[in-house]
Amino acid sequence: MSSSIEKLGVFMERHVQPIAAKLEKQPHIASIRDGFILVLPFLIIGSFMLILLCPPFNEDTTNSFGQAWWAFADSAGPAMWRIFQMSFNAIAIFVSASIAYNLAKKYKREPLPAAFLSLMTFFLICGPYEGDQMSLAFVGGSGLFPAIFIAFYTVEITRLLERLGLYIRLPKEVPSAVAESLNIIIPVLAVLLTLYPVTLWIETSTGLPVPQLIMDAMAPLIQASDSLVAIVLVVLATHLLWFAGINGSLVLMQLWTPFLLSNMAANFAAREAGEAMPFVITNSFWDFYVVHGATGGLLALVILLMRSRSVHMRSIGKIGAVPAFFSIGEPVVYGLPIVMNPLLFVPLILCPLANAVIAYLVVDFGIVGKMFLMAPWTTPAPIGAFLATGGDGGAIILSLGLIVLNVFIYYPFFKVFEKQCLEREKAQAEEEQGKEDTKGKLAIN
Numbered sequence: 001m002s003s004s005i006e007k008l009g010v011f012m013e014r015h016v017q018p019i020a021a022k023l024e025k026q027p028h029i030a031s032i033r034d035g036f037i038l039v040l041p042f043l044i045i046g047s048f049m050l051i052l053l054c055p056p057f058n059e060d061t062t063n064s065f066g067q068a069w070w071a072f073a074d075s076a077g078p079a080m081w082r083i084f085q086m087s088f089n090a091i092a093i094f095v096s097a098s099i100a101y102n103l104a105k106k107y108k109r110e111p112l113p114a115a116f117l118s119l120m121t122f123f124l125i126c127g128p129y130e131g132d133q134m135s136l137a138f139v140g141g142s143g144l145f146p147a148i149f150i151a152f153y154t155v156e157i158t159r160l161l162e163r164l165g166l167y168i169r170l171p172k173e174v175p176s177a178v179a180e181s182l183n184i185i186i187p188v189l190a191v192l193l194t195l196y197p198v199t200l201w202i203e204t205s206t207g208l209p210v211p212q213l214i215m216d217a218m219a220p221l222i223q224a225s226d227s228l229v230a231i232v233l234v235v236l237a238t239h240l241l242w243f244a245g246i247n248g249s250l251v252l253m254q255l256w257t258p259f260l261l262s263n264m265a266a267n268f269a270a271r272e273a274g275e276a277m278p279f280v281i282t283n284s285f286w287d288f289y290v291v292h293g294a295t296g297g298l299l300a301l302v303i304l305l306m307r308s309r310s311v312h313m314r315s316i317g318k319i320g321a322v323p324a325f326f327s328i329g330e331p332v333v334y335g336l337p338i339v340m341n342p343l344l345f346v347p348l349i350l351c352p353l354a355n356a357v358i359a360y361l362v363v364d365f366g367i368v369g370k371m372f373l374m375a376p377w378t379t380p381a382p383i384g385a386f387l388a389t390g391g392d393g394g395a396i397i398l399s400l401g402l403i404v405l406n407v408f409i410y411y412p413f414f415k416v417f418e419k420q421c422l423e424r425e426k427a428q429a430e431e432e433q434g435k436e437d438t439k440g441k442l443a444i445n
Contacts (some may be wrong), residue, residue: 019128021442028152029340032244035099036334041092043330046088049080058387071336076147088330094144096122099151106161110176117155121191122147125199130208138211146211148244151171154197158187225281226263228400231356235290239349242295243340260286267372271390277370280363284388286372288399289351289359292330294383297351299381300406301344302332304414310421326378343417344410351406358405359398368394 053073057066073080100118101111126138126146138146161167167183202210234256254377263279270277292300302324306319313336320332338344364366369392375384385395 007361031103031106031151032148033337033340034102035095036104036339037337038098038337039094040331042087042094042335043091046084046330049084053077053080055085055378056377057379067444071081072323085170089140090143092126092139092147093119093122096147099148100155102152106157107155109155109158111248112160113380116153117158117184117191120153120188121195122124122198124191125150126209128203135209139164148193154187154191158184160187161190177368177403188409206303226259228357228360231281231290232353235352235356238302238350239296239352242366243338243345243348259415264372264374267370271372277372280360280370282371282374282388283377284374284384285359285363287377288375288379288381288385288388288395289402290356292327292355292399292403292407293324294327295333295352296329296338296348297403297406297410298329298332298353299324300403301347301410301414304405304410305332305336308414308418308421310418311425312421313418325380327381328378337376341417343420344413346412347406347410351409354405354409355402356401361398362398368392368398371395 008269026328055065055066055069055073057069061067061069061070096118097115099205101115104111104114104387122143123134127134127136129135162183166186168179170182170186181198199210202208202213206213208216228436259284260281264284267279267282291297293302302317302321305313306321307313308317316332316335320329321333323329323331333339336344338348363370369389371385371388373388373390375387377384379387382396382399385399386392
């Protein structure tokens, strides 16, 4: 086993790391990665708010601790929901600005005007008006796709206009920052004359905002809700989006959820009638078998991160441990990062894929009972699986077994990434030591 892991590690170092190095230098990919890192603090705050707002107990629990938690969530809910909405659930706003900011920096342009232009364009495209009120329905995960496109579009059209010589010429005495801020006027006009008219035409023609059309275009992918093929496709699509920095769970699960709720209701009705439950896949199946510890089976990765020799990886593990325990993975996904990280691409896809296939077959063959109840998605996976199956002990064993399997899948990729981080940290430490030695010599002289 160890020799196989070592061979895989050698393969990763020889073939994957060179590709990763090239991708790391690609401006658009790097700006996505750095953009999400920039918004990490808001996601961490929002993650903890969500844990407090969604206790891992049913609302009618008789557990005194659970009742106290729900009482606190109900009383403090309005205040905490505002924090959640303006941090975690406003991620598309932050991403639109941060990716444009980082992409402009990589092109050695003034980043703030680029960020402001991207924000303005984002609200033009993703903030449709309902009467005289602007809708904020797409400032969260469902607006991430257009947010990333808009960031790229606004920065690239600014560069294009500059190459064409379409910019305001000012005397050399004018500070560069002032010149850059004034030069954003022409790109603003370009957006208003190109992207905005297309948006208005789409909204008028279809009666739907652009982000909604993007979500609707994905609907055929998830129509067949209870088959092994369907869940494999959803797992692949969801985690490919996650790898690109987009919350695939928010984008796709909103469309799939009605089907999964219908499956759960049918299972509940069949059980009450004393009949065989017809469906394998429900909301809880996804939450407690496929993506326990959040997307990609990240609870397994967090276990490894907390014991890492790399300071960065160990710190992210500690920060992400509590959220991952409650199935919130953004601190790890964006903080490590997993986004646009080729070294972790394979386990990010393989873990939930293995979980889905194994859990589907185990439940379909009747080894573990089907789920007919809905536990809060923030419930730790083994407990949630136990509750959703109405107390089937096999569900706990299955959930724990999948977590252990995910640890083994992540391990070889984790070790390669750890080595890379250790080398980077060593180089930084040597650079800092060199600076200190230079300062010391200067002080003596």
